Amino acid sequence: MVKQKYLDKAEVLIEALPYIQRFNRKIIVVKYGGSAMVDEELKKSVIQDVVLLKLVGFKPIIVHGGGKEISRWVNKVGKEPKFVNGLRVTDAETMELAEMVLGKVNKELVSLVESLGVKAVGLSGKDGGLLKVEKKFSDGQDIGFVGNVTEVNPKILSDLLEKDFLPIVCPIGMDSEYAAYNINADDAACAIAKAMHAEKLAFLTDIEGVYKDPKDPESLISKLFVKEAKELISNGNVGGGMIPKLQNCIDAIEEGVSRVHILDGRIKHCLLLEIFTDKGIGTAILRKEAIQHYDVQ
Amino acid sequence: MVKQKYLDKAEVLIEALPYIQRFNRKIIVVKYGGSAMVDEELKKSVIQDVVLLKLVGFKPIIVHGGGKEISRWVNKVGKEPKFVNGLRVTDAETMELAEMVLGKVNKELVSLVESLGVKAVGLSGKDGGLLKVEKKFSDGQDIGFVGNVTEVNPKILSDLLEKDFLPIVCPIGMDSEYAAYNINADDAACAIAKAMHAEKLAFLTDIEGVYKDPKDPESLISKLFVKEAKELISNGNVGGGMIPKLQNCIDAIEEGVSRVHILDGRIKHCLLLEIFTDKGIGTAILRKEAIQHYDVQ
Amino acid sequence: MVKQKYLDKAEVLIEALPYIQRFNRKIIVVKYGGSAMVDEELKKSVIQDVVLLKLVGFKPIIVHGGGKEISRWVNKVGKEPKFVNGLRVTDAETMELAEMVLGKVNKELVSLVESLGVKAVGLSGKDGGLLKVEKKFSDGQDIGFVGNVTEVNPKILSDLLEKDFLPIVCPIGMDSEYAAYNINADDAACAIAKAMHAEKLAFLTDIEGVYKDPKDPESLISKLFVKEAKELISNGNVGGGMIPKLQNCIDAIEEGVSRVHILDGRIKHCLLLEIFTDKGIGTAILRKEAIQHYDVQ
Amino acid sequence: MVKQKYLDKAEVLIEALPYIQRFNRKIIVVKYGGSAMVDEELKKSVIQDVVLLKLVGFKPIIVHGGGKEISRWVNKVGKEPKFVNGLRVTDAETMELAEMVLGKVNKELVSLVESLGVKAVGLSGKDGGLLKVEKKFSDGQDIGFVGNVTEVNPKILSDLLEKDFLPIVCPIGMDSEYAAYNINADDAACAIAKAMHAEKLAFLTDIEGVYKDPKDPESLISKLFVKEAKELISNGNVGGGMIPKLQNCIDAIEEGVSRVHILDGRIKHCLLLEIFTDKGIGTAILRKEAIQHYDVQ
Amino acid sequence: MVKQKYLDKAEVLIEALPYIQRFNRKIIVVKYGGSAMVDEELKKSVIQDVVLLKLVGFKPIIVHGGGKEISRWVNKVGKEPKFVNGLRVTDAETMELAEMVLGKVNKELVSLVESLGVKAVGLSGKDGGLLKVEKKFSDGQDIGFVGNVTEVNPKILSDLLEKDFLPIVCPIGMDSEYAAYNINADDAACAIAKAMHAEKLAFLTDIEGVYKDPKDPESLISKLFVKEAKELISNGNVGGGMIPKLQNCIDAIEEGVSRVHILDGRIKHCLLLEIFTDKGIGTAILRKEAIQHYDVQ
Amino acid sequence: MVKQKYLDKAEVLIEALPYIQRFNRKIIVVKYGGSAMVDEELKKSVIQDVVLLKLVGFKPIIVHGGGKEISRWVNKVGKEPKFVNGLRVTDAETMELAEMVLGKVNKELVSLVESLGVKAVGLSGKDGGLLKVEKKFSDGQDIGFVGNVTEVNPKILSDLLEKDFLPIVCPIGMDSEYAAYNINADDAACAIAKAMHAEKLAFLTDIEGVYKDPKDPESLISKLFVKEAKELISNGNVGGGMIPKLQNCIDAIEEGVSRVHILDGRIKHCLLLEIFTDKGIGTAILRKEAIQHYDVQ
Structure with missing residues (x-):
């Protein structure tokens, strides 16, 4: 006799049918941040979700932040994180650290995805000239290497999707002089969703x-x-x-x-x-x- | 608060992950017959299963029989079904009826699949020269238009899979003179699975x-x-x-x-x-x- | 010495040159019906013609009817064919028979074409969702499962032409509930010719x-x-x-x-x-x- | 009433069916020379034949000579044609003339084919490095720029066939120093047929x-x-x-x-x-x- | 120690970088004529230049004339070259010679390019129907087979570029009756540059x-x-x-x-x-x- | 008058011709390390060289190390770099730092290449599962997260080359548990060159x-x-x-x-x-x- 729990499982899968059809081959940009990046169990559940979406035919793109981890490292090298109107004041040294930390987080996500059997590629906005920025001011105040996205060059993303990779993007961009800038991860996700004509953009938040x-x-x-x-x-x-x-x-x-x-x-x-x-x-x-x-x- | 039943659903989907990966883009031939073709609820559940497999990345091919329905129609036109060693004695008139009934069942399955949002194409072994046969004898006895598969020309199947259709095949073949022959559905499914290098062949039976x-x-x-x-x-x-x-x-x-x-x-x-x-x-x-x-x- | 009859043959082929060029790679929809479907010699000559057109570079699509054969089978199962304003009154049982008969005729044409060395695929309007219909009334009178074409989804036809098959279509369609409907073969041919942007539409008639x-x-x-x-x-x-x-x-x-x-x-x-x-x-x-x-x- | 002569025409076309199928998409190399290059009516009939073959699905390649015309021009510039064992003694001046005459004949054939509605491209063995040769001796005797084919680089031919052009080749080749050599047209046709894995090679001769x-x-x-x-x-x-x-x-x-x-x-x-x-x-x-x-x- | 001259060489290559990027995959039409066609050293330097452009990613097309060489041959067969308003009066015999001479020059350029390791194909405006003309009059005076370009059919050029060949074109065209006409090489180059949407058109002149x-x-x-x-x-x-x-x-x-x-x-x-x-x-x-x-x- | 220096430049470019042809579309793996990574002028000259190779038709891949910079950061966070037989003893914290530093260096190279007009993508061996490793021991001694390459999955590299990107790889790999490991950059370059069937592998050294x-x-x-x-x-x-x-x-x-x-x-x-x-x-x-x-x- 087949146990009821197995039949229930089958029913759940069948119920997913119309939803799978609805988004088949559609692009979904997931802004990944907040608690879901800190709690190990939540982290795993987010990555499982995205991998499942990939396998049933969606085309997800992850854009992630790394705020808390950056602050931790700023402290570690003996500096004090500074913010103006919620924006991190980013001097050259902080920018260097931010890029290192975001890069590390990025590749950690890559290995998490790969461990579930899907091929991922971690990018920053520098790769393939993905994110071009201009310096951002906070009420006219210079806050260092913080940028506004001015141009998205999505070729690297569509090429990777075409080749069946899952792209994972950290919010670093280059200005016209090819200097590195920090970008707000929400802004980066939004800019990428627009440039890729995404069907859906989902922000994982703490509310x-x-x-x-x-x-x-x-x-x-x-x-x-x-x-x-x-x-x-x-x-x-x-x-x-x-x-x-x-x-x-x-x-x-x-x-x-x-x-x-x-x-x-x-x-x-x-x-x-x-x-x-x-x-x-x-x-x-x-x-x-x-x-x-x-x-x- | 999110209800437990939703969380349970999510867990079921997540549990399906490794199985989906295992068969991604693999061909699965389903021999569909027996009670599952008669009971309306079972019929719907089989088709839902196959459609789900298609949507999550498998490449299913259905091969179906129609024995009981053929007998019903043989009776309807005033003939008596006859069998030798379990094989239907198939005179020209019975063959004509068999092809008509299998064709009807075939297109019914097509509409069932389409109603679930997947494009299907119903084929007999005549289409694209899919199934070539030679006359089969039962212990040396002539039992009419019953054939053994001698050659499979799978181009039409791979073309349809490439174009994202779900092929549904009824077991009719042609001999070298292009006359129609009835084929045992299990044999047809087996021949197709071999020719298509299927990963899996599943027989739906009544045991x-x-x-x-x-x-x-x-x-x-x-x-x-x-x-x-x-x-x-x-x-x-x-x-x-x-x-x-x-x-x-x-x-x-x-x-x-x-x-x-x-x-x-x-x-x-x-x-x-x-x-x-x-x-x-x-x-x-x-x-x-x-x-x-x-x-x- | 080469005989005159051979030279004459060569001249006929040469005369065909400009006509072959004129329709090279063009789509020709042939509505096949009437006496040409009954008389065996005419049947063969029509199929030969279509096969030749295919081989010299045209892209023919056959749409066929089956009226007389349907009536023969309606009689065979003990019913009386009924018509209103020239349209067959099609109750559920008649519809079932019509689909069976048209399916049989369809696959017979497939084997005829294949016997001449060209790969054919027999379709009804259900396959690939080719023909969508709505119920047709005759002067406001319900005449059963008789449909007007409301939508043509020609992807299956262009996919088969691209893969070098000759499509043969019988005029069955589905309504929005995926129920089968009979369609007038002329209407079906016309709808397909329009949807496929055919160069030519030819009706074989008895006049x-x-x-x-x-x-x-x-x-x-x-x-x-x-x-x-x-x-x-x-x-x-x-x-x-x-x-x-x-x-x-x-x-x-x-x-x-x-x-x-x-x-x-x-x-x-x-x-x-x-x-x-x-x-x-x-x-x-x-x-x-x-x-x-x-x-x- | 349809006239008998039209019915006869149709029969001729139908009789061509199996032959068209037999060579569909096959490569046919035609060595064109002799009287058929001189008599205007024959010339037209050869070109019509090749154009018809192209249009009904064959892939013809023409290789032509130009012997008589070369001699005419050698005379015209006041020289005496000289032959050893049937091979033209080809000094530098004769070679220059031969290349000019063969080039002229080549492009004349191109315009003839184009006037019948098929796109042609005229090549010598220099184009795309098609024909590489080494100096040929006649019983040890130096006869000038006469070459044996040592290598065929058929990429240009298959590229042109893929792009639906009809290639017309004149028998000029280059040695390892990229000097021009005259090649016997039969030899060139044979070398090309072998390199292109032709189905058929036809020599038009005067016997x-x-x-x-x-x-x-x-x-x-x-x-x-x-x-x-x-x-x-x-x-x-x-x-x-x-x-x-x-x-x-x-x-x-x-x-x-x-x-x-x-x-x-x-x-x-x-x-x-x-x-x-x-x-x-x-x-x-x-x-x-x-x-x-x-x-x- | 690395010699200074090698370092200087490297610098020259590096300096070429922005120029190579600027024209990457762009089409450049080179009108080749004048002294650069007569002086052997200049000829070699032009061909080297074009081959280099090809190898570093440009898509060059050469269009060449052959005026002086045509006159030399007109003399050689005992005729006197005649000009009206700078246009060569081109009777049938002159036209035949012009086509022969231009064809010879064309294939000479082909072998020069091939000797530098790049595959070239020599075309006249007849090939693939490249250049269509109408008769040109000089102040109302009939000057024979001299034509104005009325239509460019560039498919053969884009097909050859796609297949990585370097096309070399001589300025012969056909009128609507498929007769050969001489075209001014500057006009032909200009017409081709326009039809191919060239990035650059360069005239090699004697000024x-x-x-x-x-x-x-x-x-x-x-x-x-x-x-x-x-x-x-x-x-x-x-x-x-x-x-x-x-x-x-x-x-x-x-x-x-x-x-x-x-x-x-x-x-x-x-x-x-x-x-x-x-x-x-x-x-x-x-x-x-x-x-x-x-x-x- | 054209100045001699320009003519000299042209000659240098022409001299490069045969070398460009020799490596056209060939893969060249450049192991980038040592002084050339520290001195700003040398760094720029290496990147210019690689960009030039890319633009003239080669397919370069850069593999880089980052040893000195890693030591600098190990010191910065208050640790002492430790080596056994020339291999860095890599505890978890050092591994985290190494991945951060190599990631930073990697993206700096990306922006340098992009500033010269070529699209680059920075990868670690995690991306697309490029480099799989197993733990390496030094004379049986556990030296932490130092790995030997056991498997190269080059799909991401060939996909990026096909899409015209320049891949830049830092030597991080994953073991079978998807943990990060440091790899000797020479070893990584060698493994990649073999897996990509490179034509050439060049080590930039300090000797x-x-x-x-x-x-x-x-x-x-x-x-x-x-x-x-x-x-x-x-x-x-x-x-x-x-x-x-x-x-x-x-x-x-x-x-x-x-x-x-x-x-x-x-x-x-x-x-x-x-x-x-x-x-x-x-x-x-x-x-x-x-x-x-x-x-x-």
Whole structure:
């Protein structure tokens, strides 16, 4: 006799069918950061999710940060991390360290993916001239080697996808003089999603999603249309840290990404839950007209 | 809070990972017949299984029979089905009916697959000269248009797989004069699996598998090496109907198919259970040296 | 000494040169029906013609009917064929039979083509989702599973042509619920010719062509411009059966098919005669401006 | 009523079917020379034949000579043509003239082919390094710039065939110092047929074929096996001019060309007659075992 | 110790870097004529230059004339060369000779290129229907087979470039009756550069370039914008022979060629000097807005 | 007048012709290390050389070390570098630092190459599973995360070369548990050259080459055959540091690399000098029979 638990397993796989079809060969950019990068179990679950998406026919691209680890190393060499308006002040020495740390994190993710049987390639925005930047100022103040993305050259990404690799990108870019710059990982993910015409852009964060009222945990928003997102910002209903993230979401949608998700990276397998269950989790930002099209039922 | 049932679902998908990797882009020939073709719910579960295999990167080919339905139609036009040694005596009129009925069943399967979002193409062995036959005799007795496969021209199958279609084949062939012949569906599936260098050949049957002692239901064999299978036949330990099936399994393995499965088609999702769980179900026939290679753990 | 008859043969081949060049790699849809499907010698001559066209570089697609054979089988199972306004009333049982009969005819044509050395693939409109339909009513009356083509998905046809197969299509389609429907073969041929941007659409019929005056056999029209065809219909100068056929011709031309032919399928090799002789036979329907372009002389 | 003459035409085309299939996509090298290059009507008929072969799917390559025209120009500039053992004594000035004349003839053939709607490219053995030669001596005597083919670099030919051009080659080669040499056109055709693995090599000559007894016009040989051809030479049964030609035929067959033909170029459409009629004309040289395979009936 | 001369060599190669990058995979049409075709050393230096351009990634096409050599042969066969307004009066016999001479020159260039290790193919405008012409009149006077290019069919050129050959073209064309015509080599080069969307068109001439004042050797113009070139013509500041050349330059620029050069073919390696040194030589004609873009420094 | 210096430049380029042809589309692995990685001017000259090789049609791959920089960082975080038999004792913390430093150096080289207009991609041996290792012991002593290459998976390299990128590899590998290991850069370069069937492998070192007698600077060896190299080792005529390097050279040659070079990286443009001058520099190790083939003169 076949045990019930096996039959249940088969049913779960069958239920995934319409979701697999929906995103077949579509590009999904995953911004990987926050707690999900620190907790070893969460880290493994994120990588498993992405590897599964790859194997069932999606084309995922990971863009990751490394903030906490950079600070740890800045301390280690005897410096004090400094921030202005939430942006790291990045002198030449800090930039050197940042590039080293991000590179290390990048290759660690590569080996994690490879250990699950998928070939990955770790890139920085220097490789293939992927990310070009210009110096960013914070309220007119020079904060060193911090850059805004001005140009994405996605050939290396599409070449690697065509050759069946999973690209993993760390947010370093070059300016017109080929000097290295640190980029905010959310910005890098957003720029890459737009340049690659991604179907989906998912931010793994340390919050549950967007709230109508940040003080009311019951007010989590499941679906947010671009128009509403803009109102939230202009009404002052979202907190400081959320504003640039929401702005990235709006940008991505307006330049052709079909759906952007703000997910709670503290939940195991949050990516799979978002994609393979009809309820979804976190907050989805989308264009008005896109609703019908994206619901399977 | 995310409900436990969703987390469980995610775990099931993650558990499927190594199995999906194992067969990625591999060809799997499914001989579809027996109860699984009659019961509507089983029929749907088989087709769902095959569609899922297709979507997660396998290359399935369905080969189906239609015995019971042919008999029903022979009766309908006022004839009596006749058999010699288990082979249908196939006069010209019966052959015409057999081709009509198999064609109907074939296109029904096509629409079932298409309704699940995968493009299918229904073929008989005439299309692209797929199956060439010679007349088969039963102990020297002429039983009409019943053929043995003498040649497989698999170009149409590989072309359709390349173009991302799911081929569904009914067991009709042509002799050197281009006359139509009925072929035993197991034989057709076996011939196609060999010609396509399939990784796996799965027979959906109405039995649980192969038994050491046909009278002892506890003696079901999980893994059977070619050498053992040959002994079972020569020792007279398997019943009449099982002998040609086992012989087909042995042939397939000896000509390069890596694994052959005799599955119980009366169990829902038996294909998924066989592929995506580590215990497997039914009887697997394999070469001695293949064991290590095919076990994931 | 070389005999004159051989020299004459060579001359005939040489005369075919400009016609072969004219249609090189062009798609020709042949609606095959009427007497040419019943008479064995005519049947062979049609298939020979199509095979020759294939071999000298054309890309033919056959669309066939099977009306008389369906009626024969309806009788055989003890039912009475019923028609409303020339359309077969198609209940579920009749539909099942129709699909079986058309499938049988389809594969017979496949083996005929293959016996002449060309690889063919028999399709119904279900394969690859080729023909999507909606239920058709006859003056508001429900006549069962009779469909109007609403969508053509020609990928399977272009894939097979690319891989050098000759596609043979029977006029069965699926509605949005994936139920099977009977389609008028003329309509199916017309829809396919339009979707494939065919150069030529040829109807094999049981008449000599279109007459100025149906009662005057001397009034056969060789070339008919779309404008004139529309006048013939509005003037009531063509008989009932001819109106939908002419309407199909007009539709095809207006959606980009360059030339439509109504040929007398009772004449052996009528297809070759139309294509390889400068006089042509039957009636050609064409756009005004196309004349110059299509005449070789 | 369709006139009988049209029906006869259709029959001729249908009769060509098996022959077209037999050589589909096969390479045929035509050595073009003799009267067929001088008589304008014959010239046109040869080119029509080759163009027809191209259009119905063969891949012809023309190799031509130009002997008479070279002599005419040698005279024109006030020199006397000189021959040793049938080979033109080719001093530097004669070589320059020969290259000019062959080039002119070459491009004339190109325009003739193009006027029939097929794209041609005229080459000498210099282009793409097609023909490499070494100096040839006649019984030890220096006869100037006359070369033996030592190496064929067929890339330019296969590239042009792939791009659907008809290559026309004149027999000029280069030695290791890149100096121009005249090559016997039969030798060049033979070398190219071997390097291109041609299915067929046809020599257009000014004789009817090979005779058992050169004095008995009734003794024309239709089929000659390599073994017999060698005997004819060793028995001294063939005349002087025929020996090198037969030797070329034997060489070609032994290095993989399937059939070599010696045709009477004075008969209009001799190429078509050879290929499209079951009797054939002239003498076919073939390997013993090839008979069955090449006869259609 | 490494000698200074070797280090100097390395520096020269390094200095070529930005120039090689600038034209990588770009098409350069070289009109080859004048003294550079007569002097053996200059001839070799031109061919070396073109071969080097090919090897470092450019896609050169040579178009050559042969005026002096044609006249030499017209004399040789006892005729007197005749010119009207600088155009050769070309009767049928002269045309035949012209085609022969140009063909000979063409294949000589082919062997020169091949001797340097690059595969070349010599074409006339007949090959692949490359150059179509109409009869040209000189002030209404019939001057025989002299043609104006009316159509360029560049497929043969792009096919050969794709297959890595270096095409060498002589200026012969065909009219609508497929008769041969002589074309001015400058016109042919200009027509080909336009049809191939060449990056650069370089005329090798027997002058140093364009002068502001033809009488003042100090007034050589380095860069000439289209507007200025038109003024030079309308002001009557350039001599007779220069007007059609300048007009060709203007045409080429206005139809998309980025830069046209008038180079002094009497200087060894003038092509390399123009391309690989920042000063350049001769006169460059260019669109106003192109300046910035084409300067490396 | 064109200045002599320009003419000289042109001559240098022309002289490079045969060398460019010799290595066209051939793979060259450059082991980059030693002084050439420290001195800024040398660094720039190496990168210029490699970029030039890329642009003129070679397919270079850079493999680099980073020893001195790693030691600098080990000190920086307050540790003492430790070596056993010349191998760095690599505990977990040192390994983490080594990966960070090599990653930084790797991406610096990427931006240097990109600044010269060529697209580069920086890899470690983790990317695409490029370098698999097993733990290496030094005379049985555990020295931590130091690995021997056991397997090269070169797909990522050939994919990047196909897509026209220049790969730059740092010598980090993974063991079967996907842990990171340090690899000797010479070993990594040698393993990659063998797996890629490189034409050439060049080691940039801090010595002039191999000496017959290490104490006699006049005894520098220009060409060394494998047999002689083995004798040098067995005779004890080469010093300690040279033995593993020579052994790598011998291995590479014996597994199919055509030529290995030990170059003095302290000489500017040593790579160009070796490739583009007939004398060459440093020591070339080669198979006996390869001499003729590789010399241009």
